[in-house]
Amino acid sequence: MDIVNQLQRQYVDFLSSLYREGLLDDQFLQIQKLQDESNPDFVNEVVTLFFEDSEKLLHNLAIALSVDQQHVDYQKVDACVHQFKGSSSSIGAQRVRNICVSFRTCYDAKNLEGCLRCLQQVKDEYYLVKNKLQTLFRLEQQIVAAGGAIPIMG
Amino acid sequence: MASPLGSSMTSAKRQSALVVDDDPVTRIITRGLLNYFGFEVSTLNDGIEVVNMYEAGKGHFDLIITDMEMPVMNGIEATKKLRSLGVGCKIIGVSSCDDETSRRHFLEAGLDHLFYKPLNVTKLQSCLENN
Numbered sequence: 127m128d129i130v131n132q133l134q135r136q137y138v139d140f141l142s143s144l145y146r147e148g149l150l151d152d153q154f155l156q157i158q159k160l161q162d163e164s165n166p167d168f169v170n171e172v173v174t175l176f177f178e179d180s181e182k183l184l185h186n187l188a189i190a191l192s193v194d195q196q197h198v199d200y201q202k203v204d205a206c207v208h209q210f211k212g213s214s215s216s217i218g219a220q221r222v223r224n225i226c227v228s229f230r231t232c233y234d235a236k237n238l239e240g241c242l243r244c245l246q247q248v249k250d251e252y253y254l255v256k257n258k259l260q261t262l263f264r265l266e267q268q269i270v271a272a273g274g275a276i277p278i279m280g
Numbered sequence: 281m282a283s284p285l286g287s288s289m290t291s292a293k294r295q296s297a298l299v300v301d302d303d304p305v306t307r308i309i310t311r312g313l314l315n316y317f318g319f320e321v322s323t324l325n326d327g328i329e330v331v332n333m334y335e336a337g338k339g340h341f342d343l344i345i346t347d348m349e350m351p352v353m354n355g356i357e358a359t360k361k362l363r364s365l366g367v368g369c370k371i372i373g374v375s376s377c378d379d380e381t382s383r384r385h386f387l388e389a390g391l392d393h394l395f396y397k398p399l400n401v402t403k404l405q406s407c408l409e410n411n
Contacts, residue, residue: 156400160312168312176305208349212376213305216398 130274137265138277144262149255154218155279173259176217180252183210187245195238203233203241210248221251296340299323300330300358301347301374306398310345310374313404319343326350327358334365341369345399348375348386356389363390372407374399 144150161168183206190202211226225248232240266276297319299310311321322341324330327350333339344362348355355373362371373391375382386394393407 153398153400156402157309157312159401160309160316165312165315172305172308172312175308179303179305205351208376209303212303212347212397215376216303216306216309218398 130269130272133265133269133272134274134277137262137269138279140265141262141279144258148220149258151218151220153216157217158279170263172217173263176213176219177256179213180210180222180256183213184245184249184252191238191241191245195236198236198238198241200233200236204230207233214252219252219255222248222255225251294318294320295342296320296322297343297345298330298339298341299345300325300327300350300355301345302326302350303347306347306374310399313399313401314343314345316401317404317408327353327355327361331358331361331365334362334367339367343369344371346371346373348373348377348394355391356386359386359389359391372404 141150157172158169187203187206187210190199190206207226207229211223211230214220214222214226225244229241229244229248232244269276295318297314299307299314299321300323301307301310302325307323307325311323314321319342324333327346330339330344330346331353344367346355346358350358353361355375359371359373370392371390373386373394374397375386375394376397377383378396383394395403395407
């Protein structure tokens, strides 16, 4: 099996695993459909923006939740989590989105301990999907460098 | 790239669309979706900006896609205001609220369609083809 086929097989297996593990959902496939010759870096552009935006939101959440119970600005927490839920949903980062849903239950109840737990969970899921997507893009680069085309998943 | 909706979208003049959303990730994806369907796309960050644009006589779009939840002016208020200004183009709302009461409330504001987030090729295609 030549190197391109090997890399393509690796890519398909890896991307399939991300769907199987629930890290990504169908929305990511929908975004890949939007990439073409006139917009060759669309997925990378979107995901890079997601990374930048997410890290700002996580930073803001950490600040908002670093005060004592009486002084937590739950409206600020709501605004950050709402945006994070929207952006993660838009790119198909399913597990990140699902934690945002649980997060809402905690800040609606003004449960600081619950919020801190959710913040840790959402951070863990975000960094996991970030690492996986970066690995995916590295595989794409290797395929292209080897003269192959990136497989299209159905 | 040929438009998936066929030659009608690529003839003579491309249709124009406006995306209104406070989330930059969703804005860029929605823009990509509309480019896919052959639209020339502009973007704004909040309902107040689109209302200000139309009040100043600078809004001339064939299609507006608006988030329903935005910090300064939400999608409902922006849609009501645009319709009161006589804006007749198709307005599509995108919301994270999927209950029937919210849906009715949004459509009563003057939206032509409402989708539950996230918006994607499949949802938008069904809406644009049933023009």
